[in-house]
Amino acid sequence: MTTTPPAAAGGSGQAVAGQQSATVLVVEDEPAIATAIAQRLSAEGWRVEVARDGLSGVDAAARLQPDAVVLDVMLPGIDGLEVTRRIQADRPVPILMLTARDDETDMLVGLGVGADDYMTKPFSMRELVARVKALLRRVERANQVAVATPTDPPIVMGDVVIDRAQRRVHRAGEEVHLTPTEFELLVMLASSPKTVLTRERLLAEVWDWADASGTRTVDSHIKALRRKLGADLIRTVHGVGYAFEPPAG
Secondary structure, eight states, rough: OEEEEEOOOOOHOOOOTTTTTTTEEEEEEEEEHHHHHHHHTTTTEEEEEEEESSHHHHHHHHHOOOEEEEESSSSSSSSHHHHHHHHHHHHHOOEOOOOOOSOOOHHHHHHTTTTOEEESSSSSSSHHHHHHHHHHHHHHHHHHHHHTTTTTTEEETTTTTTTTTTTTTETTTTEEEEOOOHHHHHHHHHTTTTTEHHHHHHHHHHHHHOOGGHHHHHHHHHHHHHHHHHHHEEEEETTTEEEEOOOOO
């Protein structure tokens, strides 16, 4: 296992306020890619540690308690999907999954086991940093909301109960386990029922991205939500975006 120290003060990194002390775990078996990612993230002022296989990644996550994880799907030992399952079972943490295949099924499986975002290789380091910053901003925002509004009333629509204070969701009395990103996406949609929200607005407010090129990520997360909660709750408005449709009853 390799540890990469944060960049020295006065370096080129421009970490978002409140994120300078963040710890990011990189789980990647290709040395050149792992080193390049670690160096680029360290330049942002973050503490970065690298694990080179799946089991080491699980162990490092338990030991470090990282603020975010950058995780390759194809790893020696156990693959990235199993690593995600084990990490999320121990402690929820935002995970950016890296995949060599631009296959929607693979992406949905990754989101289904607990990844919050994905990128397809090859990718630009600039975009990778932007995605990690967005993950860290969402964690920081969720923590601030939890502290500031611990008694927010749940959103109740039909047999769907969204407990914003405890960040838990139930449908028909059964708890539905969502990733942090899925939860925020659902809350945003359910907070404006029957209102069509554009992909660009969802991307900006849930993911903190200004670049509309990531709208496919929105579509994949909507599919993951439908798979977990049922296809009847979210209506597609083709060419525009999505709307939450309250269930009857």
